[in-house]
Amino acid sequence: MEPIRPPKRLPDHSREALPDFVQRQFDAASPQNDHRQLYGILQRGIRSAVLAAGTQLPPSRVLAQVLQIARNTVVHVYEQLALEGYVQAGVGRGTFVAAVGPRLADRSTAPRPALPPDRSALLSRRGSQLVREAGAAPLQWGAFTPGVPEVRMFPTAIWSRLQARAARRQTPAQLTYATGPGDAGLRQAVSDYLQGTRGVVCSPEQVVITSGTQQSLHLVAQLLTDPGDKVWLEDPGYWGARSVFRAHGLQLEPVALDDEGMAPSPAQLRQPPRVMFLSPSHQYPLGAVMGHGRRQQLLDYAAVHGVWVVEDDYDSEFRYGTRPLPALQGLDTQGRVVYLGTFSKTLYPALRIAYLVLPPDLVNGFAQALNELFREGQTVQQAVLAQFLSEGHYATHIRRMRAVYSARHDALIHAIGQEFGSQLPILGGDAGLHLVLGLPPQVDDAAVAQAALRAGISTRPLSLYHLRQPAATKGLMLGYGAVPEGEIGPSFARLAQVVRGFL
Ligand SMILES: Cc1ncc(COP(=O)(O)O)c(C=O)c1O
Structure with a gap:
């Protein structure tokens, strides 16, 4: 910033009437407090050069009197402007507008280069493709948003109690940057849980919390692939x-499904x-549920060809x-499987806690990358979750929710039957939190989903989940997890009315 020398001649408007300039804009009835208002007036004046560099601001006492506000308010505004470089003050010398330079000056009136008409052109090729083909739903609540659990039944009282206890016991290590693969207690609890319920073969040391x-x-993409590598989806x-x-710049190769899931062709x-x-x-x-034979074939193939x-x-x-069939990971004897689990469906998505189970020789690299790239935190939250699991609350909650979701699943199947009989197929099996209502191939499922949204029902078109659009099967993803049983029938009836318009 250049040093300020009081100019020989001040611009006329500022010499004669700076207090007037402020007073004209100051509104005593404004909902903004005096500090913000006065600061805004002066800052805008300086940035737009209406108050030129070198202009002397009135003494705080004078301005306070003119505006009928506290003198301290004016003093604090001057101090803030000085801190930010808009004015310079010398003891006993007064306060002068600084030469603010291009960083602080208001450039809103300067001519701007014409922006390209399509703002997405600013993104890289892969960035624009990501945005163009984004899949996340705009709505994450209400009938029939897929993938959302019944968060209203989360046992908040138990969680709060555990949280309060964890807060009382928290250590500095839990409040600074995390340095490892996650809370040790949670890694232990996750490992116990997966071995007991999912047939995952692992030790706590193989668990990394994300x-x-x-x-x-x-992390998988960053640590196990290079740009251009092929991934089967x-x-x-x-x-x-x-x-x-x-x-991550990978080459995405779609693999068709059969009734056991992923079924790569001989050419693939x-x-x-x-x-x-x-x-x-x-x-x-x-x-689809993949049977033992297909699982073993894919694992053998992965071991021979070095596939993750x-x-x-x-x-x-x-x-x-x-x-459920035990996890594929439990069959892996060659250390080729990276197992992914999450608490988003069993507890609630905003918790943002999930885990990887890795072959032992990958753990250090993943933990280091986690700290290097993401600076993980939430350590106290992880400790709370560890207690939640080890004290049995997790298992109880899952049992309770299984009964709730099972009733909702049946209610949705019943509602579909009521509206369509066997006219439209239902896909998705007797598991999870969603079903797929199949639509005839000529129906534009994206248009149906849009029309449904206008009618207040949120669904996602099945075609959105396809990489090969021409081959896309048509249908609607219907999440029932977050829809109370009594609302399923009426909500589906509204959706059915929309669907009939397209059949
Ligand atoms: C297939 C699948 N995997 C995993 C997840 C969980 O993702 P996250 O743990 O990031 O919430 C979801 C959530 O919608 C999902 O649909």
């Missing part, structure tokens, strides 16, 4: 994985990918009737 499957996928499949892999098998991403226990979104198998086990807790 802030969501999305983050787990970022189920088609249709999870848009979240597609977006992360695309954002001849060109191994770097990573295969799959949801073998409850294929997302169509619900990324298993997304996002909702296995919720099966209604049949027991």
Whole structure:
């Protein structure tokens, strides 16, 4: 900043009437407090050069009198302007407008280069593709938003009690930057839980805590692939994985499904990918369950060709009737499987806690990258969750929610039957938090979803989950997890009315 020398001649408007200039704009009845108002008037005046460099501000006493406000307010405004470089003050010398230079000057009136008409042109190629083909729903609540659990039944009282206890016990290490793979107690509890319920073969040391499957996928992409590597994705499949892999410049190869999920063609098998991403226990979104034989084939293939198998086990807790097959990870003897789990469905999505179970020799690299790239935190929250699991509240909550979701699942099947009989197929199996209502191939499912949204019902078109658009099967994803049983019938009736308009 240049030093200020009082100018020989002040601009006329400022010499004669700076207090008037302020007074004209000052509104005693404004809802803004005096400080903010006065600061705004002076700052705008300086930035737009209406108050030229070198202009002397009136003494605080004078301005306070003119505006009928506290003198301290004026003093504080001058101090703030001085701190930010808009004015310079010398003891006994007065306060003068500084030469603010281009950083602080108001450039709103300067001619600007014409912006390209399409703002998305500002993004990189992969950035614009990511935005163009984004899959996340604009609404994350209400009938029938997919993927959302019944967060209103979360046992808040128990959680608050554990939280208060954790807060009393918290250590400095929990409040500074995290340095490892996550809270030790939570890694232990997750490992116990997965071994007991999912047949995952692991030690607590293989568990790395992340802030969501999305983050787990970022780590997978960053640590196990290079730009241009090929990744096999189920088609249709999870848009979240597609977006992360695309954002890392990977070559996405859709793999068609059969009634056991991912079914690579002979031609695809001849060109191994770097990573295969799959949801073998409850294929997302169509619900196929991969049998033991296919699992073993894919694992053998991965071992021979050095492929990483990324298993997304996002909702296995919720099966209604049949027991879930154990995780694919439990069959892996070659250290090729990266297992992904999350608390988003069993507890609530905004908790943002999930985990990876890694082959032992990957753990250090992942933990280091986690700290290096994301500076993980939420350590106290992780400790609370560890207690929640180890004291049995997690298992109780899952049991309770399984019964709730099972009733909602049945209510939705019943409602579909009432409206359409067997005219439209229902896909998705007897598990999870959503079903798919199949639509005839000529129906534009995106248009149906849009029309449904206008009628107050949120669904997602099945075609959105496809990489190969021409081959897309048509349908609507219907999440029932967050819809009370009594609302399912009336909400579906409203949706059915919209759907009939397209059949
Ligand atoms: C297939 C699938 N996997 C994983 C997740 C969980 O993601 P996160 O842990 O980032 O909430 C979701 C959530 O919608 C999902 O649909």
